[in-house]
Amino acid sequence: MIIDLQKFIVAEQPFWSELERVLTRQEQDPYRRMSFDEIGRLHYLYQRASADLAKINTYSSERAMRDYLEALVGRAYSFIYGARQETVRFKPWRWFWRTFPSTFRRHRRAFALSLAVMLTGAIFGAAAIVIDPEAKAVLMPFEHLQGDPSERVAKEERGANEKHLTQGKSTFSAFLMTHNTRVSVFVLALGMTWGIGTVLLLFTNGVMLGAVAADYIRAGESAFLVGWLLPHGAVEIPSILVAGQAGLLLAAALIGGGAAKPMGERLRAVVPDVVTLISGVAVMLVWAGLVEAFFSQYHQPTIPYAVKIAFGVVELMLLVLFLRYSGRREIGLAMRRRLRGRWSKSR
Amino acid sequence: MNPEAAFSARTHARTIRTPEGVRFSLPLAGPVSRCLAWLIDALCLVAFAQTIQVAAALLGIVSRDLSQAVTILLYFIFFLGYAMALEWYWNGQTIGKRILGLRVMDVRGLRLRPSQIIIRNLLRAVDSLPAVYLLGGVVCLASRYAQRLGDLAANTIVVRSTRVTAPRIDTVLADNRYNSLRAYPHLAARLRQQVTPIEADTALQALLRRDDLDPEGRVELFATMARHFKSKVVYPEEDLAGISDEQYVRDVVDLLFRR
Numbered sequence: 036m037i038i039d040l041q042k043f044i045v046a047e048q049p050f051w052s053e054l055e056r057v058l059t060r061q062e063q064d065p066y067r068r069m070s071f072d073e074i075g076r077l078h079y080l081y082q083r084a085s086a087d088l089a090k091i092n093t094y095s096s097e098r099a100m101r102d103y104l105e106a107l108v109g110r111a112y113s114f115i116y117g118a119r120q121e122t123v124r125f126k127p128w129r130w131f132w133r134t135f136p137s138t139f140r141r142h143r144r145a146f147a148l149s150l151a152v153m154l155t156g157a158i159f160g161a162a163a164i165v166i167d168p169e170a171k172a173v174l175m176p177f178e179h180l181q182g183d184p185s186e187r188v189a190k191e192e193r194g195a196n197e198k199h200l201t202q203g204k205s206t207f208s209a210f211l212m213t214h215n216t217r218v219s220v221f222v223l224a225l226g227m228t229w230g231i232g233t234v235l236l237l238f239t240n241g242v243m244l245g246a247v248a249a250d251y252i253r254a255g256e257s258a259f260l261v262g263w264l265l266p267h268g269a270v271e272i273p274s275i276l277v278a279g280q281a282g283l284l285l286a287a288a289l290i291g292g293g294a295a296k297p298m299g300e301r302l303r304a305v306v307p308d309v310v311t312l313i314s315g316v317a318v319m320l321v322w323a324g325l326v327e328a329f330f331s332q333y334h335q336p337t338i339p340y341a342v343k344i345a346f347g348v349v350e351l352m353l354l355v356l357f358l359r360y361s362g363r364r365e366i367g368l369a370m371r372r373r374l375r376g377r378w379s380k381s382r
Numbered sequence: 383m384n385p386e387a388a389f390s391a392r393t394h395a396r397t398i399r400t401p402e403g404v405r406f407s408l409p410l411a412g413p414v415s416r417c418l419a420w421l422i423d424a425l426c427l428v429a430f431a432q433t434i435q436v437a438a439a440l441l442g443i444v445s446r447d448l449s450q451a452v453t454i455l456l457y458f459i460f461f462l463g464y465a466m467a468l469e470w471y472w473n474g475q476t477i478g479k480r481i482l483g484l485r486v487m488d489v490r491g492l493r494l495r496p497s498q499i500i501i502r503n504l505l506r507a508v509d510s511l512p513a514v515y516l517l518g519g520v521v522c523l524a525s526r527y528a529q530r531l532g533d534l535a536a537n538t539i540v541v542r543s544t545r546v547t548a549p550r551i552d553t554v555l556a557d558n559r560y561n562s563l564r565a566y567p568h569l570a571a572r573l574r575q576q577v578t579p580i581e582a583d584t585a586l587q588a589l590l591r592r593d594d595l596d597p598e599g600r601v602e603l604f605a606t607m608a609r610h611f612k613s614k615v616v617y618p619e620e621d622l623a624g625i626s627d628e629q630y631v632r633d634v635v636d637l638l639f640r641r
Contacts, residue, residue, distance in 0.1 A: 309501060
């Protein structure tokens with residue numbers, strides 16, 4: 036007990052109060068830019084408070100004093116050593132056209148695995164329907180898919196569903212968006228089960244898809260099937276696959292697989308990419324929801340199948356081009372070079 | 383790891399060592415306080431859901447379809463984004479956490495990044511399995527820093543964050559103008575040597591909180607403390623004559639905390 040606590044407090048209190056003021060001001064406005072002198076002063080105050088805490092820990096055990104200084108040093112530490120990336124404002128345009136597709140490409144192996152699992156499920160589902168058509172009740176838990184495909188096609192082409200939809204297209208669209216996003220988030224979240232849940236969910240979705248496709252193809256309704264599924268499925272199915280990709284990334288970070296880094300570090304490295312992917316999925320599902328409610332449910336003769344299929348094919352091609360090329364630095368540079376060349380020729 | 387070992391590995395605080403070599407600790411929030419905070423947040427969500435319904439009913443006058451669509455979207459956005467938005471704008475706090483003095487922090491004591499907030503809230507989908515956050519609760523009880531799965535993935539912890547103010551030690555010592563124990567510097571030096579930091583702190587805390595104690599308890603407490611300190615260093619009887627036990631303890635604290 037060799038510290039004069041009262042004298043110590045009287046001498047140091049003004050510096051602590053100043054540090055508190057600086058921290059409160061910055062916490063209230065995280066985007067406020069500090070001048071060089073302010074940063075220097077903050078660093079000095081932080082180091083002084085740290086030294087005071089070290090003194091208190093060594094020479095005195097006054098608990099309230101220690102708690103106060105620990106809280107103060109903790110706040111300053113988190114501010115000074117915290118990642119500074121968040122002071123850069125979020126730019127949605129740049130994020131969508133550059134960050135999201137490049138993140139997707141960086142983890143294309145996880146996407147390939149996600150696709151492989153769903154395809155395996157689809158093959159299994161299709162095979163099950165071909166071998167045992169009675170399995171339909173188990174493989175397709177949706178009432179409107181239980182009946183005979185040809186009967187449904189005839190009913191849809193009479194426009195029975197269209198009349199019903201006219202009253203509630205917006206509601207149906209909103210329901211689809213939220214439901215599919217919820218499913219995608221679940222596919223991602225199940226990555227925390229070492230990826231087992233993600234794989235199971237992708238597989239079961241594949242099974243349902245394969246079973247429906249096989250059922251309609253067997254009934255000779257391929258045109259209806261493609262015209263019905265492709266316009267929204269061209270975006271919706273890749274969305275679920277990207278959600279699976281994010282879930283598998285999370286699982287890979289959790290498992291490690293001989294990586295030298297500890298689990299916390301592995302997760303820290305992968306989480307921003309996982310968030311980017313799932314946010315991209317949400318955007319894609321908004322589009323898919325609109326298309327499914329306002330376009331997919333209208334069948335021939337209202338909209339010819341050829342138009343619907345062409346629409347779906349174009350969508351899929353655009354999606355592939357977007358994910359494959361959007362935001363590529365070398366493409367941007369080449370385009371800039373070409374434009375510059377044209378401009379200099381025109382002069 | 384067996385469950386007992388996992389449980390014993392839990393700590394009540396996250397201690398962080400800064401590059402300056404200073405340690406500070408963040409007291410961790412337990413599952414009960416977190417559950418209460420969640421209940422408060424759930425009540426807020428229900429209240430907001432009611433507001434949405436009223437607004438939707440008004441919109442329904444224009445178009446029933448649009449009103450239902452807006453309701454579905456607003457419910458979804460609000461239920462998913464409530465915690466994310468508040469934890470970002472209030473530095474790791476929601477209404478429930480603010481009321482109960484809890485805060486989400488990075489496990490290394492750093493500021494939260496947006497991706498951490500988003501992922502810890504998205505993973506509620508798996509933490510809430512099979513119902514009422516059972517899986518999250520079990521993981522929280524078993525994990526070292528009381529983290530649910532969302533916290534593990536996001537590298538976050540939930541800490542108790544009551545704003546601590548500087549202690550008013552001057553209220554105890556400023557009025558102690560004459561201290562008879564200072565007349566014997568060699569005994570004062572011995573007292574400083576004999577009294578442990580914990581004993582000194584206990585005496586100081588008793589003086590800081592004297593007004594919170596009931597009179598009988600206060601007399602008894604300071605009598606016990608005075609007896610304890612007198613057993614460590616014996617001062618001449620004539621110097622202690624007329625000094626109450628509380629004043630004696632105050633003099634001892636004055637000697638220990640002031641040079």
